[in-house]
Amino acid sequence: MSNQKIQKPTLTGQRFKTRKRDEKKVFDPTQFQETIVQGLNQTGSDLDAVAKFLDASGAKLDYRRYAETLFDILVAGGMLAPGGTLSDDLTRTEFCLFTAQEDLETMQAYAQVFNKLIRRYKYLEKGFEEEIKKLLLFLKGFTESERNKLAMLTGILLANGNISASILNSLYNENLVKEGVSAAFAVKLFKSWIHEKDINSVAGSLRKVGMDNRLLELFPANKRSCEHFSKYFTDAGLKELSDFARNQQAIGSRKELQKELQEQMERGDAFKDIIASAREEMKKNNISEQTMIGIVWTSVMSYVEWNKKEELVTEQAIKHLKQYSPLLKAFTSQGASEILLLVKMQEYCYDNIHFMNSFQKIVVLLYKADVLSEEAILKWYTEAHVAKGRSVFLEQMKKFVEWLKNAEEESESEEEEAD
Numbered sequence: 001m002s003n004q005k006i007q008k009p010t011l012t013g014q015r016f017k018t019r020k021r022d023e024k025k026v027f028d029p030t031q032f033q034e035t036i037v038q039g040l041n042q043t044g045s046d047l048d049a050v051a052k053f054l055d056a057s058g059a060k061l062d063y064r065r066y067a068e069t070l071f072d073i074l075v076a077g078g079m080l081a082p083g084g085t086l087s088d089d090l091t092r093t094e095f096c097l098f099t100a101q102e103d104l105e106t107m108q109a110y111a112q113v114f115n116k117l118i119r120r121y122k123y124l125e126k127g128f129e130e131e132i133k134k135l136l137l138f139l140k141g142f143t144e145s146e147r148n149k150l151a152m153l154t155g156i157l158l159a160n161g162n163i164s165a166s167i168l169n170s171l172y173n174e175n176l177v178k179e180g181v182s183a184a185f186a187v188k189l190f191k192s193w194i195h196e197k198d199i200n201s202v203a204g205s206l207r208k209v210g211m212d213n214r215l216l217e218l219f220p221a222n223k224r225s226c227e228h229f230s231k232y233f234t235d236a237g238l239k240e241l242s243d244f245a246r247n248q249q250a251i252g253s254r255k256e257l258q259k260e261l262q263e264q265m266e267r268g269d270a271f272k273d274i275i276a277s278a279r280e281e282m283k284k285n286n287i288s289e290q291t292m293i294g295i296v297w298t299s300v301m302s303y304v305e306w307n308k309k310e311e312l313v314t315e316q317a318i319k320h321l322k323q324y325s326p327l328l329k330a331f332t333s334q335g336a337s338e339i340l341l342l343v344k345m346q347e348y349c350y351d352n353i354h355f356m357n358s359f360q361k362i363v364v365l366l367y368k369a370d371v372l373s374e375e376a377i378l379k380w381y382t383e384a385h386v387a388k389g390r391s392v393f394l395e396q397m398k399k400f401v402e403w404l405k406n407a408e409e410e411s412e413s414e415e416e417e418a419d
Contacts, residue, residue, distance in 0.1 A: 067127035084141020136170035155192030
């Protein structure tokens with residue numbers, strides 16, 4: 001075998017040129033800005049002309065690549081540096097949202113420009129939402145007038161469904177909240193949103209993104225109370241929003257109370273301790289006895305795993321409710337509370353089909369346990385019942401109600417004879 005080193009083969013020949021489609025374009029928003037600014041300066045304050053210019057330019061310019069620059073220009077007149085200041089070394093336009101007239105009609109017209117642009121170039125939708133989130137974080141860098149215009153525009157866009165209410169997360173930025181910027185911005189935003197739609201639409205959008213219980217977070221921790229929120233927004237002419245927030249707070253308190261009650265029952269706490277704790281919560285959160293009996297009923301019925309067989313579930317329910325009747329009795333000192341309990345029982349038995357034949361037996365049990373009075377049962381039977389399963393439950397109760405009426409008549413006769 002020869003010891004001579006074998007030479008490795010080498011690749012020779014012509015070097016291939018890189019194809020144009022493989023070359024990465026350099027990101028250069030300055031040229032893009034110059035083109036957009038020039039076009040806006042030519043169209044001036046005619047927003048219909050602006051919309052047409054943007055529509056036509058999308059075919060020639062790379063909107064997908066320069067979406068942030070495009071929206072910065074339309075809102076602030078030029079590219080924004082971190083914090084919300086304009087880049088000084090670039091040409092800017094005076095025809096933008098921030099230089100427009102500060103009124104709702106003008107903001108509605110600007111909203112139409114954005115709406116048309118995004119409808120034409122659907123891929124801009126996500127970028128536009130990201131832009132609004134960014135602008136909200138930059139609020140401190142804008143003047144009060146600029147913030148007001150942005151707030152009105154955002155409210156209109158939310159009302160029209162152009163952006164999701166999740167963008168409001170940006171308002172919970174600690175610095176914006178601390179300096180009162182978030183709350184002041186929210187006033188203008190919700191005013192224009194409610195003006196475009198109504199409080200029910202606003203509430204629905206907030207619930208959809210889980211923000212219906214976070215409105216109090218627009219204020220610093222030391223001012224984060226229902227009372228402060230209510231006064232601030234009522235004074236600003238937004239009583240419907242303060243009422244909504246108060247209602248949400250009450251719902252949240254009731255859910256927490258129900259959870260606590262169930263935990264106490266599962267631990268096997270003494271009834272006197274559960275009752276004392278519930279009454280304290282009633283006082284603290286201004287909860288009525290009628291509301292409380294609804295919470296207690298739901299709690300009592302929620303933590304049991306019920307038998308799926310109809311013939312066995314009644315027996316299980318009677319045993320369970322007999323045990324918890326002292327708890328129910330503690331919160332039915334008023335006739336209205338008894339009626340509400342009967343309605344809750346009716347709805348529960350209807351909604352849980354295995355309980356359809358249990359209603360009458362449960363009523364009799366709670367009557368014997370002094371939770372329900374004959375007056376409340378008779379009133380429920382004649383006028384206070386609800387539509388759910390009405391014919392079934394009234395038929396079930398017919399004989400017992402007749403017995404109550406006869407007992408009542410006999411009692412009255414005995415009283416008359418005694419007199």
